[in-house]
Every structure is written in C-alpha cells, then in structure tokens.
Amino acid sequence: MNAPDQPSKAGAAGGEVVQLPAAPRATDIAIDELEMVYAFIYARVGNRADAEDLTQQVALKAIPRLRQGAPASAIRGYLFATARSVLGGFWSVRLGLSVSELHDDLAMVTPTGEYSEETAERAQRILAALSDNYRHVLELRFLHGYSLKEVAAEMRSTVGAVKVMQLRALRAAAKVRLDG
Amino acid sequence: MGDKRENRVEQIVNDLLRGRRLKLRPGDAEDKEAIIMAARLSAARQGPQRMTPAFRQRLSRQLESAPREGLLTRRAALVAGLGVAAGAVGGSILGRSLQLDHAPSPASASVVRPANGRWFDVGSLDDFQPGEAKLVKAGAVGAFVVRQGDSVSAVSSMCSDLPCELWWNNQSDMLVCPCHNRTFTAGGKSNDDWRYPLPSLDVVMARVNDGRVEVLGV
Numbered sequence: 001m002n003a004p005d006q007p008s009k010a011g012a013a014g015g016e017v018v019q020l021p022a023a024p025r026a027t028d029i030a031i032d033e034l035e036m037v038y039a040f041i042y043a044r045v046g047n048r049a050d051a052e053d054l055t056q057q058v059a060l061k062a063i064p065r066l067r068q069g070a071p072a073s074a075i076r077g078y079l080f081a082t083a084r085s086v087l088g089g090f091w092s093v094r095l096g097l098s099v100s101e102l103h104d105d106l107a108m109v110t111p112t113g114e115y116s117e118e119t120a121e122r123a124q125r126i127l128a129a130l131s132d133n134y135r136h137v138l139e140l141r142f143l144h145g146y147s148l149k150e151v152a153a154e155m156r157s158t159v160g161a162v163k164v165m166q167l168r169a170l171r172a173a174a175k176v177r178l179d180g
Numbered sequence: 181m182g183d184k185r186e187n188r189v190e191q192i193v194n195d196l197l198r199g200r201r202l203k204l205r206p207g208d209a210e211d212k213e214a215i216i217m218a219a220r221l222s223a224a225r226q227g228p229q230r231m232t233p234a235f236r237q238r239l240s241r242q243l244e245s246a247p248r249e250g251l252l253t254r255r256a257a258l259v260a261g262l263g264v265a266a267g268a269v270g271g272s273i274l275g276r277s278l279q280l281d282h283a284p285s286p287a288s289a290s291v292v293r294p295a296n297g298r299w300f301d302v303g304s305l306d307d308f309q310p311g312e313a314k315l316v317k318a319g320a321v322g323a324f325v326v327r328q329g330d331s332v333s334a335v336s337s338m339c340s341d342l343p344c345e346l347w348w349n350n351q352s353d354m355l356v357c358p359c360h361n362r363t364f365t366a367g368g369k370s371n372d373d374w375r376y377p378l379p380s381l382d383v384v385m386a387r388v389n390d391g392r393v394e395v396l397g398v
Contacts (some may be wrong), residue, residue, distance in 0.1 A: 002193055002361045004264040014279050023341045029279055030243070031239065031240055031243070034231070034239065035230055038188065038229065038231045039228050039229050039230065039232070040337075041225055042226075042229040043220065043223045043224070043228075044219060044220060044222070044223070045202060045219050046196045046202070046218070046219035046220065046221075046222035046223040046226075047195075047196060047199055047200060047201055047202060047219075048199060048223070048229070048232075049201040050201050050202055052231075054233070055235075056242070057241070058241060059239055059242070059243055060243070063243050065337060072292075074212055081341055081360050081362075082341060082342070084360050085342060088359075090215065091212075093213075094202060094204040094208075095204055095208060095209040095212050095215075096204070096206035096209055097209050097212065120224050120227060120228075122224070123220065123221055123224030124222075124224075126221075137219060139377070141193065141197075142193075142197070142218075142221035142222060142225050143221075143223065143224070143225050145197065146224065146313075148190065152361075156216050160186075162185065162333065163186040163189075166186070166189070166190065166193065167185060167189045167190075167211070169331065170189065170193075170214035170215075170217045171211075171212075171214050171216055171217075171219075173217045173221070174213035174214060174216065175213070176215040
C-alpha cells in the first residue's frame with residue numbers, strides 16, 4: 001500500500017471529536033423552531049395526524065445531529081431542509097412516485113419571516129388566478145366548508161357536475177405559478 | 181361510478197375537510213396535482229396551525245430520550261465514505277468541524293484526510309474533460325474530479341447539508357443534491373442564494389501521476 005505523500009499520516013491521525021448535544025438547550029430551541037416546521041408541514045398535508053407524524057420524523061432525524069450551541073438560524077435552516085426531504089418522501093410513498101416526479105408539484109420554498117399569513121395569502125392568490133366558476137367552487141368548498149350539496153344549490157347545479165368542476169378547478173389551481 | 185376520478189378526488193377532499201389522514205392509493209398519482217392542491221387549500225381554510233400542547237410534550241419527551249449519534253455525525257461518516265465503519269477507521273476531517281453553526285462561513289471547506297489512506301488510480305487524465313465534474317470512487321471515498329489543464333482537483337460527492345450523494349448536471353455545470361436541490365459549483369462552493377448558507381463541499385485530495393489521475397481514498 002502506498003502511503004500518501006500528502007497529507008502526512010501524522011497530520012491526519014489526530015481525529016476530531018464532534019461535541020453532540022447532551023444538555024437540553026439545543027433541544028429547547030429546536031422545539032420552538034419545530035412550531036414553524038409543523039405549520040409548514042401542515043400547510044402541505046392539510047391534516048393534523050400526518051402533520052404530527054412528519055414533524056416527529058423531522059425532529060428525530062435532525063435534532064440528534066444538531067450541535068449544542070448552534071444558533072437558532074442554523075437550527076431552523078437545517079430543520080426546514082429536513083422537512084422538505086421528509087415531505088418529498090411522504091408524497092412519494094403515498095402516491096407511488098419518485099421525488100423527482102413530484103418536484104414541480106411540491107414547490108416547497110422555505111417560508112420567510114413569520115409564517116402566519118403565508119398559507120392563506122398564497123391560497124387567495126391562487127384562487128384569484130382562476131376563472132370565476134372554478135374560484136367559486138373552491139372557495140365554497142375549501143374556504144367556507146360547504147358540502148357538495150350546498151355548493152350545488154349555491155351554484156344552481158347538480159352534485160355530479162360540481163364534483164367534475166371541483167376536480168377541474170383543482171387541476172387548474174395546481175397549474176397556477178405564483179412569483180416568489 | 182367509483183372509478184371516476186372526480187368521485188375519488190371528492191372522497192379525498194371530503195376526508196381532508198373532515199381533518200382525516202390522507203389515505204392515497206398508487207392510482208391516485210394520476211391526479212397528484214389536484215390532490216396536493218386540495219391538501220393545501222384544506223390547510224388554508226384552517227389557518228396557521230400550532231402543535232397541540234400534548235403533541236409538543238410528547239415530542240419533547242421523545243427528543244430528550246432519543247439516542248445521540250456517535251462521535252462522528254452520520255454526515256461526517258458519509259463524507260468520508262465510511263458508512264457504518266466510520267468509528268473503526270478513525271479517519272479525520274480537518275479544517276472545519278461538522279457542526280451546523282459553521283454556516284456563516286460557507287466558503288471554508290475542509291479536507292478529507294483518511295487515516296491509512298492510499299492513492300487510488302481512477303483513470304487516465306484523458307478520460308476527464310476540462311470543466312466537467314466526474315464521479316469517481318477511491319475505495320470508500322466518493323469524489324467529483326475536475327480537470328484543469330494538466331492538473332485535477334476533487335470534492336466530496338456528498339452534500340454538505342444532507343447525507344445525499346450529489347449528481348453532476350452538465351446542462352447547468354452544477355453539482356446538485358437530489359434531496360433538496362441545493363447546488364454547488366464544480367469546485368464545491370455552495371451556489372445558492374437561500375436563506376441559510378451552506379458549507380462548501382469537502383475537498384478530496386487528487387493528483388496526476390504519470391498521466392493517470394489518482395484520488396486519496398481508503
């Protein structure tokens with residue numbers, strides 16, 4: 001076996017011990033940051049059970065690898081990177097598609113600043129880009145919680161027609177590309 | 181009737197609006213865009229969500245009792261290409277510890293210096309096109325080698341953020357992480373203008389010896 005002429009083995013033999021978190025502080029910071037991660041995930045899966053499972057996966061994957069003393073910004077960045085990866089895996093498994101096939105559909109830009117308004121505002125902007133009928137059916141169904149029957153009555157249509165319109169409206173909404 | 185896509189999507193929408201877990205089938209991939217959008221709109225209706233106190237407490241307890249990884253992080257082991265044998269090999273990655281709070285100085289790359297390393301012949305210099313990163317394996321060390329004239333340089337094939345192997349996109353001349361699409365230059369520098377900076381890729385030792393490219397591996 002040829003010994004490398006650089007670096008010297010003496011220089012490489014020291015090794016390095018990476019201090020891992022033992023005290024609760026990094027965990028405490030991470031739990032606070034996980035609130036944002038939870039909201040980020042919830043906004044993409046739309047239900048509490050899946051959001052909790054996925055947030056737990058993010059926490060258990062990322063937090064043991066955080067270093068004690070890491071700043072909150074670094075912890076947040078790492079948690080969101082992990083969250084994107086976990087969400088990609090979630091949809092990939094549920095739909096039986098590869099993550100690369102889903103990439104355009106997931107549009108998982110890390111939220112900037114406070115998260116509170118992002119989801120609702122984004123939904124409003126998507127709906128605003130749709131035709132009147134499509135916007136109306138999705139607003140009634142999703143934002144006002146109408147049943148199919150109620151939507152049909154409101155739109156003077158039939159339940160069957162509303163179902164078809166709902167599917168077409170969702171497909172159209174998915175095609176809307178928002179800037180930023 | 182049950183096979184009609186509008187019925188199936190309505191079933192999913194109905195579940196979402198009732199707060200139920202997403203139960204999907206492989207056939208639902210046909211309407212992936214509509215389903216993903218339905219989940220987003222359903223969430224928008226409910227407004228920004230916070231963890232319930234019970235879930236927060238449960239999570240906190242789990243984290244407190246979660247096993248810590250070993251002396252090297254998993255990423256450190258993967259960067260060194262050592263996998264589960266990381267602890268046994270005793271390689272060191274010098275110049276930058278692998279902690280996450282080094283993000284403010286993303287340009288500072290460390291050098292992979294495996295203990296008991298040796299040079300691996302990975303091909304003739306002619307096999308490498310100038311400016312194009314080529315993936316090679318020097319034993320357990322994966323690296324992208326780039327030729328500059330008659331010399332070469334190399335960076336680790338593992339993302340500096342997530343433990344995923346990069347790929348070379350020859351359209352954009354970038355190294356791309358498949359796990360979160362962060363990109364790096366062929367020289368290993370993080371190329372994105374994201375909210376958080378990434379460390380550069382670790383440098384792998386490479387040289388040209390008698391017209392052959394050699395990479396330091398283990």
